[in-house]
Amino acid sequence: MVDSRFGQWLKLVVSLLLLLKTQGLYVGITYVKSAVAKGAVCLDGSPPAYHWDKGFGTGINSWLIHFEGGGWCNNVTNCLSRKKTHLGSSKLMGQQIAFSGIMNNKRPFNPDFYNWNRVKIRYCDGSSFTGDVQAVNPATNLHFRGARIWLAVIEDLLPKGLKNAENALLSGCSAGGLASILHCDSFRSLLPMGTTVKCLSDAGYFINVRDVSGAPHVQTYFNEIVSLHGSAKNLPLSCTSTLKPSFCFFPQYVAPQVRTPLFILNAAYDSWQIRNILAPGNADPLGVWKSCKLDINNCSPLQLKAMQDFRLRFLIALNKATNSSSGGLYIDSCYAHCQTETQEKWFMADSPMLGKMKIAKAVGDWFYDRSPFHKIDCPYPCNPSCQNSGLAPPDNSEKKPLNGSAESAENEQIIVWITHANGSDVGMIRISL
Numbered sequence: 001m002v003d004s005r006f007g008q009w010l011k012l013v014v015s016l017l018l019l020l021k022t023q024g025l026y027v028g029i030t031y032v033k034s035a036v037a038k039g040a041v042c043l044d045g046s047p048p049a050y051h052w053d054k055g056f057g058t059g060i061n062s063w064l065i066h067f068e069g070g071g072w073c074n075n076v077t078n079c080l081s082r083k084k085t086h087l088g089s090s091k092l093m094g095q096q097i098a099f100s101g102i103m104n105n106k107r108p109f110n111p112d113f114y115n116w117n118r119v120k121i122r123y124c125d126g127s128s129f130t131g132d133v134q135a136v137n138p139a140t141n142l143h144f145r146g147a148r149i150w151l152a153v154i155e156d157l158l159p160k161g162l163k164n165a166e167n168a169l170l171s172g173c174s175a176g177g178l179a180s181i182l183h184c185d186s187f188r189s190l191l192p193m194g195t196t197v198k199c200l201s202d203a204g205y206f207i208n209v210r211d212v213s214g215a216p217h218v219q220t221y222f223n224e225i226v227s228l229h230g231s232a233k234n235l236p237l238s239c240t241s242t243l244k245p246s247f248c249f250f251p252q253y254v255a256p257q258v259r260t261p262l263f264i265l266n267a268a269y270d271s272w273q274i275r276n277i278l279a280p281g282n283a284d285p286l287g288v289w290k291s292c293k294l295d296i297n298n299c300s301p302l303q304l305k306a307m308q309d310f311r312l313r314f315l316i317a318l319n320k321a322t323n324s325s326s327g328g329l330y331i332d333s334c335y336a337h338c339q340t341e342t343q344e345k346w347f348m349a350d351s352p353m354l355g356k357m358k359i360a361k362a363v364g365d366w367f368y369d370r371s372p373f374h375k376i377d378c379p380y381p382c383n384p385s386c387q388n389s390g391l392a393p394p395d396n397s398e399k400k401p402l403n404g405s406a407e408s409a410e411n412e413q414i415i416v417w418i419t420h421a422n423g424s425d426v427g428m429i430r431i432s433l
């Protein structure tokens, strides 16, 4: 009796350890060297790059193309600093990055996309892949070529199998979520007619509102990005034909004209937007927003009112944008930014829910036409499934030295899926590091 129980326990521990070892998925980098001749380069002139984990089984002809996020640079000073980081130079990118959430290769963590070809395009241009300025100032050696990078990466992937895609989903988070809206129809046009093509924007729906001091801060900021990077000619013509180019960097003026099915996933209280659009540092010289921006539980009634007002403006900005039957909408009331790449938010036992639906399920059902999803959460604090730390995932989870320890796709936790010896899932445990 004791022996057999001990044997079962041992089996569980062994399989646990095995799972621990294989849980984290790190995917190596591919530099697109041929892009350099086309002038499709990072801010510092280095080649663009992506990480590709090949599809398998039924996913072999399906492709998820995901844009990395990481803000923008809006003037030469900013771009020069950025050039010295992995967000401006492929020379400084980690050789391997963690794939989790929508990039995860395990079915229990990512039920609909786990076996697709999953590509993460590295972000090193600072313009959400829209820039294209031919001239390079020798004094700064800054290259503004984001749109060329986008094309060069797709051209590199087409012969590697993308040209045979049955299914293709263009996604991205934050500045990458914006890129997936701006390039959605362009992606459709680059793929064969027979491919099912859809786009998913995660935390990319940046809205045009005044900040708490009344200044049009984000409008000025986006205008600077668009003019510095020469983005105008690469923004959707359906928008630039009627509006000033800098407006066409805002999803609310672009999304209504996007013809490819588009799913907007965003927190109504997007923590990046609250911190940088509603209450940016220069609109709050006394720092009264500081602790509220860190944790929504610290916000004063007045600050909460400003955030509720922000939510209403957000919902107005969504307007008709995503009301087509082919599109999708998942607007939760969490204090969050980016919910697809973080395993915890994408698909775990206690992940956020909206209408009893987790994000991974809503997106999968929409992509495969199993059921549409258009839902807007009730206002904060009505949703108990929100985790509300407001912490964005790190810009980039570079591989850390391992020294024999377990790999983890999450930064501070190892998540282990426990499988019974007969193959059925028992559950998962989380080990904090």
Ligand SMILES: *[C@@H]1O[C@H](CO)[C@@H](O)[C@H](O)[C@H]1NC(C)=O
Residues within 6 Å of the ligand: 074, 075, 077, 078, 221
């Ligand atoms: C560049 O942009 C940043 C952020 O908007 C701003 O703080 C800074 O003053 C600008 N620098 C110059 C030289 O314009």
Ligand SMILES: *[C@@H]1O[C@H](CO)[C@@H](O)[C@H](O)[C@H]1NC(C)=O
Residues within 6 Å of the ligand: 319, 320, 323
């Ligand atoms: C969305 O479309 C439906 C019917 O197509 C309409 O009843 C509804 O009012 C629309 N919602 C918005 C926000 O435009």
Ligand SMILES: *[C@@H]1O[C@H](CO)[C@@H](O)[C@H](O)[C@H]1NC(C)=O
Residues within 6 Å of the ligand: 401, 402, 403
């Ligand atoms: C392992 O740790 C040691 C010291 O803690 C360090 O010197 C070494 O570089 C690490 N190895 C790797 C592969 O990171």
Ligand SMILES: *[C@@H]1O[C@H](CO)[C@@H](O)[C@H](O)[C@H]1NC(C)=O
Residues within 6 Å of the ligand: 420, 422, 423, 424
């Ligand atoms: C596997 O074993 C567990 C525990 O004995 C049981 O609850 C479950 O139904 C089994 N699953 C299958 C597929 O046999």
